Amino acid sequence: MTRNFSAWPVLLVLSLISLPLAIMYASVFVDSFTNTPPGAILPNEFTLAHWRFLVDPSIAGNIWVATLNTFIFALSMVVIVTTISAMGGYAVSRLNLPYRRFFLAGIMVMHAFPSVTLIIGVFLVLQFAGLYDTLAGVIMVKATLMLPFGIWIMKGFYDAVPWEIEMAGVQDGASRFTVWRRLILPQVKPGLIALGVFAFLDGWGEYLLPRILAPTSEFRVLSVYLQQISVTDSINYDFNLFKSVGLYYTLPVLIVFIVFQNRLMNIFGGGTKG
Amino acid sequence: MPIQLQDFTKRFDNTTVIERMNLEVHDGEMLALLGPSGCGKSTTLLAISGIHRVNGGQILFGEEDVSEQPSQKRNVGVVFQNYALYPHMTAYQNIAFPLEVRGMGREQIDKEVRAIAALVHIEQYLERRPGQLSGGQQQRVALARALVRKPGVLLLDEPLANLDAKLRLEMRSEIRRIQQETGITAILVTHDQVEAMSMCDRIAIMNEGQIIQIDTPTEMYRNPKTQFVAGFLGNPPIAFVNGRASGEAIRLDADEVTLPLPTGARRPKDGEPIVVGIRPEIFGVNGGSPIGGRVSFVETQGRENLYDVALPSGAVLRSIQPVRHDISVGDQVTWGVNPDALMVFSQDGTRL
Ligand SMILES: Nc1ncnc2c1ncn2[C@@H]1O[C@H](COP(=O)(O)OP(=O)(O)O)[C@@H](O)[C@H]1O
Ligand SMILES: [Mg+2]
Numbered sequence: 001m002t003r004n005f006s007a008w009p010v011l012l013v014l015s016l017i018s019l020p021l022a023i024m025y026a027s028v029f030v031d032s033f034t035n036t037p038p039g040a041i042l043p044n045e046f047t048l049a050h051w052r053f054l055v056d057p058s059i060a061g062n063i064w065v066a067t068l069n070t071f072i073f074a075l076s077m078v079v080i081v082t083t084i085s086a087m088g089g090y091a092v093s094r095l096n097l098p099y100r101r102f103f104l105a106g107i108m109v110m111h112a113f114p115s116v117t118l119i120i121g122v123f124l125v126l127q128f129a130g131l132y133d134t135l136a137g138v139i140m141v142k143a144t145l146m147l148p149f150g151i152w153i154m155k156g157f158y159d160a161v162p163w164e165i166e167m168a169g170v171q172d173g174a175s176r177f178t179v180w181r182r183l184i185l186p187q188v189k190p191g192l193i194a195l196g197v198f199a200f201l202d203g204w205g206e207y208l209l210p211r212i213l214a215p216t217s218e219f220r221v222l223s224v225y226l227q228q229i230s231v232t233d234s235i236n237y238d239f240n241l242f243k244s245v246g247l248y249y250t251l252p253v254l255i256v257f258i259v260f261q262n263r264l265m266n267i268f269g270g271g272t273k274g
Numbered sequence: 275m276p277i278q279l280q281d282f283t284k285r286f287d288n289t290t291v292i293e294r295m296n297l298e299v300h301d302g303e304m305l306a307l308l309g310p311s312g313c314g315k316s317t318t319l320l321a322i323s324g325i326h327r328v329n330g331g332q333i334l335f336g337e338e339d340v341s342e343q344p345s346q347k348r349n350v351g352v353v354f355q356n357y358a359l360y361p362h363m364t365a366y367q368n369i370a371f372p373l374e375v376r377g378m379g380r381e382q383i384d385k386e387v388r389a390i391a392a393l394v395h396i397e398q399y400l401e402r403r404p405g406q407l408s409g410g411q412q413q414r415v416a417l418a419r420a421l422v423r424k425p426g427v428l429l430l431d432e433p434l435a436n437l438d439a440k441l442r443l444e445m446r447s448e449i450r451r452i453q454q455e456t457g458i459t460a461i462l463v464t465h466d467q468v469e470a471m472s473m474c475d476r477i478a479i480m481n482e483g484q485i486i487q488i489d490t491p492t493e494m495y496r497n498p499k500t501q502f503v504a505g506f507l508g509n510p511p512i513a514f515v516n517g518r519a520s521g522e523a524i525r526l527d528a529d530e531v532t533l534p535l536p537t538g539a540r541r542p543k544d545g546e547p548i549v550v551g552i553r554p555e556i557f558g559v560n561g562g563s564p565i566g567g568r569v570s571f572v573e574t575q576g577r578e579n580l581y582d583v584a585l586p587s588g589a590v591l592r593s594i595q596p597v598r599h600d601i602s603v604g605d606q607v608t609w610g611v612n613p614d615a616l617m618v619f620s621q622d623g624t625r626l
Contacts, residue, residue: 164358167325170345171352172372172419182371186362 032244050244059229059241063248066225070204073139073221077203080143081150082196086188088147089154090180094166104155111148118145119212126213135219138210145209146202150195157191158184190263197260201253222249275336275426275459276301277322283330284317291317292483294331304453304460306470308506309480315463318480319429322461324348335426348427351420351458355432357412359404365391365415366400372423390418394452410441417452428453428460434469446473467507471495479503501623504551510580512553512617515589519546524618526550526565529587533563536616540626548626551617554580554594558609566608567591569601583607 032050034043053059091097092104122141123132131137161184169179185192207223226249230242257264277299284292291314299305307315320326322333324345333341340348359368366387373383391397394414404412413433420428433449434442450473453460464470470477471491478488479502487499498504504512517526517533519542524533533550535541542548557565570590571582574597581593581601593609601607618626 162356162358164354164356165360167320167323167345168352168354168358168360168419169371170325171323171350172375173346173423174371174375175346178375183360 028243028247031240032247035240050238050240051248053229053241053245054248060225061220061228063222063225063245066220066222069135069219070221070223072135073142073206073210074200074203076139077143077146077199078196080139081146081199082192084143084147085150085154085195086185086192088151089156089188090158090184092151093155093158107148107152111152115145116208119208123213133214133217135214135217138213138219141213142203142206142209146199150199153195154188154191157188161187193260193263197256197264200256204253276334277427277459277461278334279318279322279331280334281331282318282321282328282333284314284321284326285329290483292321295483295485297478297485297488299459299461300475302457302459303475304450304462304473306474306477307461307463307480308467308470308477309465310506311465313480314483315465315480316431319352319431319461319463322427323350323352323429349423349425350427350429351423351425353413353416353420353428353430353433355435357404357416357436359412359415359419361404364401364403365396365407365411365418368404368415369400369418369422372419376423386422387418390422393421393455394418394448408441409437410445413437413445414448417449421452421456421458426459428456428458430460430462432464433462434464434466442469449473468509471507479506498617499625501549501551501619501625504617504619504625508553510554510592510594512551513557513589513591514619515550515552515585515591517548517550519544519548524548524550526585526589527587529585529589531565531585533565533611533616534613536614536618539618542618542620542626547621549619549621549623551619552591552611553615553617554592556612556615557583557591557593558595560610563611563613564608565591565611566606569603569605569607572601572603581607583609 030043033046033048035045035047035049036043053063057063092100092107097103126132126137126141129137131140165183165187166179169183170176174182205223206221207227210219210221211224211227222245226242226245229238229245277297279295279297282292282295282297283290295318297318307318309315317326321328324340324343324347328341331341332339335348359365360371363371369387369390370383373386378386387400388397391400394417396411396414396418399407399411399415404415407415416433430449434445437445446469449462462470462474474491476488476490477494479486479494481502487494487503489497494503495507498507501514505514515526517524519535520532521544522535524535525531526533565583565585567583567585569581570584573580573582577597578594579597581595583591583593585591620626
């Protein structure tokens with residue numbers, strides 16, 4: 001590739017702009033392993049004390065249970081969102097559904113709604129269904145809110161698969177379902193993987209819904225745990241502890257992102273190569 | 275297996291693409307559906323394959339009415355224009371797929387796949403994916419996949435359109451060879467008259483959803499029923515000149531040229547406007563009735579030259595002759611037309 005402008009001014013500007021961010025990240029990392037005397041800027045001793053939450057449940061409860069809950073929550077998102085989007089996206093892209101246009105428009109509108117505005121309605125429905133304050137209830141609500149996005153993305157991927165492949169499959173004697181599972185699904189795999197990662201990250205970071213819809217339950221996710229130790233008027237408020245938990249909370253996200261970064265870009269590239 | 279379309283009608287929403295088409299394909303023959311783009315060839319093909327449902331009429335395979343059968347039951351092999359190979363499977367898996375969904379055993383599948391691969395000459399490419407195959411090889415895989423379960427009918431939708439000129443020539447004879455070796459009834463859809471003439475036993479020429487004429491290639495070239503058919507077949511194409519009937523002769527419009535009416539043509543009324551079709555090979559040095567004009571273009575084709583001759587009225591005739599160097603653009607020439615090979619059409623395009 002030939003460059004038609006030199007790179008360094010761009011790099012310089014980008015570095016300057018992102019410097020505050022970089023300093024923030026660095027300080028989180030450094031502070032979680034050190035102590036800093038009051039008033040000083042630089043830390044003066046190394047300590048693992050801020051990580052004691054890993055073994056000491058008395059601080060804010062058992063972190064491992066919260067981690068497990070968060071994993072269950074995020075993985076449920078992956079399973080539900082990818083499964084339903086894989087099928088729903090195909091349906092709105094390819095099948096001659098009644099009210100297809102209505103569904104498409106509906107999905108668009110649902111996607112545009114901020115979830116907070118729906119919270120009262122959701123609360124009433126959960127209450128009515130007896131799912132309020134349960135893990136299952138929160139999972140269902142979160143998945144429902146993510147589905148319009150997932151279906152829409154998958155529809156885009158399905159739209160890019162040539163009709164002829166489907167016709168050829170039917171002609172070869174396969175049922176429509178076999179055609180979907182064996183011929184079409186493999187073509188949209190990149191989209192499905194990207195969507196799965198996306199669903200995982202979104203589920204992992206969710207705070208509002210578990211907080212509001214399952215306030216008292218045993219089921220507590222990491223975001224809620226983090227919030228509880230950050231309540232500033234609690235007796236033993238420890239800012240560095242808060243940073244350590246934050247770092248711990250971010251770690252899986254970073255790992256997932258590093259592993260899947262190329263796949264994740266796919267969702268914005270849109271579609272597969274023919 | 276013989277195929278018969280009876281009053282076949284196809285509509286999309288409210289536009290009728292095909293109206294009451296009748297067509298018969300004999301057992302074991304290869305028939306070309308020839309026509310300009312958008313005339314409904316693919317639609318007809320997809321209806322025969324079962325992907326499109328018919329809106330009226332029947333489709334018969336042999337004695338059996340299959341109009342209401344789904345694609346899966348019809349046992350029709352289709353080769354699509356872009357081959358529609360499954361990109362995530364190897365050539366072998368592509369060809370095996372139709373057998374797998376039928377629940378055939380592994381060993382049997384292997385035997386069948388290798389047999390058909392030998393027929394289409396792709397034994398050495400079986401482990402490659404479509405992306406790693408050339409256009410011609412993909413075409414062969416698509417043929418193998420269509421033929422592997424021994425269908426009663428083979429349908430080919432513009433199978434050569436995506437190949438370069440040399441491969442097209444090769445695949446033309448290959449497809450014909452495979453069709454003849456298997457003895458399968460085949461329909462070839464194409465907009466290329468050369469393909470239709472060189473590959474098929476008979477040609478059905480279509481325009482705007484109608485079949486205009488069905489004949490063998492030679493007969494159709496020699497004896498087109500309408501001006502459209504005459505214009506569609508032949509390369510370089512036939513030239514049309516307007517004229518008027520006057521007794522036993524034709525006067526070309528605005529020229530001092532009269533041509534005798536060809537023998538066997540229906541006599542038009544005196545003064546009736548008509549269209550005269552002159553193929554490039556009947557206009558040249560050894561024809562009968564002379565026509566004079568100015569050479570406006572010379573196209574070298576290697577063995578032959580194609581001369582465009584502009585008449586004073588502005589109409590252009592074409593003449594194809596062995597290469598000669600004594601004629602160049604701008605020369606005034608008087609060449610003869612073989613009057614018996616003229617074609618005369620009435621104003622609405624039907625042959626007189
Ligand atoms: N699925 C479809 N929906 C609506 N119109 C169609 C569809 N398929 C084909 N047509 C129309 O039918 C006509 C014939 O198309 P087609 O059979 O593909 O032509 P050909 O193969 O001869 O080029 C065209 O005018 C096309 O626009
Ligand atoms: Mg077509």
